[in-house]
Amino acid sequence: MRIRTHHDTCIGAGRCFLAAPELFDQSEHDATVVVLAEQLSGARLQKAREAVEDCPTRTSYLSEP
Ligand code: SF4
Numbered sequence: 001m002r003i004r005t006h007h008d009t010c011i012g013a014g015r016c017f018l019a020a021p022e023l024f025d026q027s028e029h030d031a032t033v034v035v036l037a038e039q040l041s042g043a044r045l046q047k048a049r050e051a052v053e054d055c056p057t058r059t060s061y062l063s064e065p
Pocket of ligand 1: 052
């Protein structure tokens with residue numbers, strides 16, 4: 001699984017990168033999400049699942065490569 005984003009809907013609310021800074025970061029240019037992680041499994045996948053479910057705009061989501 002990988003984290004994907006709909007970049008144009010991100011409001012930079014920061015829930016993802018505050019909850020999982022090892023998986024998400026914030027762009028210095030426009031404050032939107034930057035995905036740090038590549039392939040996810042195990043505990044990192046579970047953390048990613050929780051973070052994307054908490055995104056208020058459904059910007060981030062999980063998908064197969
Ligand atoms: S992806 Fe969602 S939770 Fe993360 S900064 Fe954007 S809007 Fe906020």
